[in-house]
Amino acid sequence: MGVKTKREVNYMLPGKEKYLEGRLVIKNFVKISEATDLFSIGMTKLRELAEKAGAIYKIDGIVLINIARFEEYLEQYRVWGEDE
Amino acid sequence: MAQPIRFKAVCIKNFLSVKEASELYGISDKELLHLAYPLGAMYEIGGKQLRLINERVLRNFMDKKEDMQEQFDSNYVPYAEAEKTMGFPPQVFRLLAYRANAVYKVESALYVNTNQINEYLVSYRKKLNH
Numbered sequence: 001m002g003v004k005t006k007r008e009v010n011y012m013l014p015g016k017e018k019y020l021e022g023r024l025v026i027k028n029f030v031k032i033s034e035a036t037d038l039f040s041i042g043m044t045k046l047r048e049l050a051e052k053a054g055a056i057y058k059i060d061g062i063v064l065i066n067i068a069r070f071e072e073y074l075e076q077y078r079v080w081g082e083d084e
Numbered sequence: 085m086a087q088p089i090r091f092k093a094v095c096i097k098n099f100l101s102v103k104e105a106s107e108l109y110g111i112s113d114k115e116l117l118h119l120a121y122p123l124g125a126m127y128e129i130g131g132k133q134l135r136l137i138n139e140r141v142l143r144n145f146m147d148k149k150e151d152m153q154e155q156f157d158s159n160y161v162p163y164a165e166a167e168k169t170m171g172f173p174p175q176v177f178r179l180l181a182y183r184a185n186a187v188y189k190v191e192s193a194l195y196v197n198t199n200q201i202n203e204y205l206v207s208y209r210k211k212l213n214h
Contacts, residue, residue, distance in 0.1 A: 012094050012095070012096055012097065013096070013097055013108075013139055013143070024091065024092055024094060025091045025092065025093045025094070026093075026094065026095070026096060027093050027094065027095045030095060034095070038095050038097055038099075039099050039136070040099060040100060040101035040104060040136065041129075041134065041136075045129075045130075045134065049129070067095065071098060071099075074099070074127055074129075074136070077127040077128055077129045077136075078124060078126070078127050078138075079121060079124070079126045079127065079128050080121070080122075080124045081121055081122070
């Protein structure tokens with residue numbers, strides 16, 4: 001059901017939400033350390049991209065990433081066509 | 085006393101690395117890339133240094149593919165197999181299959197849509213009844 005990562009944070013693949021029968025809160029903001037697992041991108045690159053995306057929120061020294069905004073930003077990197 | 089409802093906070097992982105996606109679907113990296121590019125499920129950041137797969141797009145395709153495969157398995161049967169299973173003499177089966185427009189030629193192999201033959205037979209019964 002969930003994907004256990006090395007950090008033991010529970011991530012779910014899309015379409016599997018129904019299994020938790022309503023007792024589920026979808027996180028919209030995550031720490032950078034969590035986001036590295038969530039997006040499979042290294043911390044430095046992730047931070048660089050998140051800053052460009054305007055998806056970083058700083059609250060009293062805690063840095064959070066807005067997942068939706070970051071995903072929207074990633075859309076510009078989408079590639080259509082044949083594999084080379 | 086009622087038990088407090090416990091909520092679980094999770095994130096939806098929409099993006100996977102090529103390795104994660106190939107492990108998840110049990111296909112090779114090469115096969116995955118052949119699929120992901122035409123589907124628009126591939127995201128390349130900084131050229132090809134960092135490649136991510138949109139799991140939602142890929143899953144939609146896989147689900148549709150399974151449905152299509154199920155439909156194909158149930159309706160389209162190799163000609164010789166259909167001839168045996170439907171139990172008509174070969175000449176009669178050939179006539180029925182062609183009249184029902186149920187014969188499909190895929191490359192050099194012949195397939196028969198058994199549903200079309202059944203529908204044709206049902207319509208024939210109605211004609212006789214009227």
